Amino acid sequence: MGKTVSGGKVAATAAAKPFLRWAGSKRSVVKKLAENSPPEYSRYLEPFVGSGALYFHLNPSAALISDLNWEVVNLFIQVKHRPIELYERLIAHSRDKETYLAIRKTFGTEEDDLDHAASMLYLNRNCFNGLFRTNKSGKFNVPYAAQRRGSYPACDDLLTCSERLQNTQIEHGDFHTVISANVAKGDFVYLDPPYVKSEGRIFNEYVKGHFNHQDTERLSALLRAIDKAGAKFLLSFIDDEIVDFISAEWGSEKYLVQKNIAGFAANRRKSAEILVKNW
Numbered sequence: 001m002g003k004t005v006s007g008g009k010v011a012a013t014a015a016a017k018p019f020l021r022w023a024g025s026k027r028s029v030v031k032k033l034a035e036n037s038p039p040e041y042s043r044y045l046e047p048f049v050g051s052g053a054l055y056f057h058l059n060p061s062a063a064l065i066s067d068l069n070w071e072v073v074n075l076f077i078q079v080k081h082r083p084i085e086l087y088e089r090l091i092a093h094s095r096d097k098e099t100y101l102a103i104r105k106t107f108g109t110e111e112d113d114l115d116h117a118a119s120m121l122y123l124n125r126n127c128f129n130g131l132f133r134t135n136k137s138g139k140f141n142v143p144y145a146a147q148r149r150g151s152y153p154a155c156d157d158l159l160t161c162s163e164r165l166q167n168t169q170i171e172h173g174d175f176h177t178v179i180s181a182n183v184a185k186g187d188f189v190y191l192d193p194p195y196v197k198s199e200g201r202i203f204n205e206y207v208k209g210h211f212n213h214q215d216t217e218r219l220s221a222l223l224r225a226i227d228k229a230g231a232k233f234l235l236s237f238i239d240d241e242i243v244d245f246i247s248a249e250w251g252s253e254k255y256l257v258q259k260n261i262a263g264f265a266a267n268r269r270k271s272a273e274i275l276v277k278n279w
Contacts, residue, residue, distance in 0.1 A: 021130025022051035042186035047175035078117035089118035185230030
């Protein structure tokens with residue numbers, strides 16, 4: 001694992017836990033991903049950061065993380081720079097349906113980015129299954145979770161995450177644009193795009209313009225560009241024929257992942273995913 005640098009000094013190595021609940025999160029297989037990450041690299045890059053499970057697990061000494069979802073990006077930025085204020089605004093609201101619906105209604109109209117981040121974290125921890133979904137008008141529309149709501153991260157947890165993020169560049173943008181403009185020799189790029197299937201889409205999040213069928217060709221081109229730059233990559237994706245051409249070019253390993261997106265435990269099952277890497 002790398003060491004986090006804060007203010008020019010090596011910080012303590014306390015574990016940092018993801019502060020977001022996220023459909024498709026890799027928390028359950030993070031050790032598997034870590035085993036398939038290179039032992040040494042100059043910088044860690046992740047363009048579909050989501051909850052950042054592997055990022056926080058590896059604790060790289062230098063990193064660039066990004067996402068097309070502005071709400072996710074803004075939340076990471078606020079955790080990095082204003083964790084205590086974010087926590088105070090989070091816990092100021094009651095955890096009941098009436099308050100939830102009121103915050104959901106005004107989400108996206110907050111006066112400043114910190115309030116917006118606090119609303120994002122509140123909704124994330126009180127909504128059904130930690131989903132992020134919007135309607136055609138772009139309004140967050142996930143229902144309130146009457147049961148099994150996610151517990152809030154402690155203020156100390158946010159402070160630890162903030163410490164880890166001090167040496168990390170946070171960007172908002174398209175995966176191909178961000179990585180192709182920044183990847184360099186010696187980097188390690190982890191890619192975990194929203195999954196699509198040859199016969200449809202697996203819902204785990206929704207953002208206008210997010211990863212779709214056509215983007216698999218752009219993903220393939222980006223993997224070649226990463227390799228040409230002298231960097232290493234690790235790609236995780238559902239085991240589906242839509243990415244067979246990528247697997248055929250680089251080789252892949254299959255593994256099973258417990259899916260927890262279903263609303264009831266009886267509907268949760270394991271599904272096959274693949275890992276693709278260039279070393």
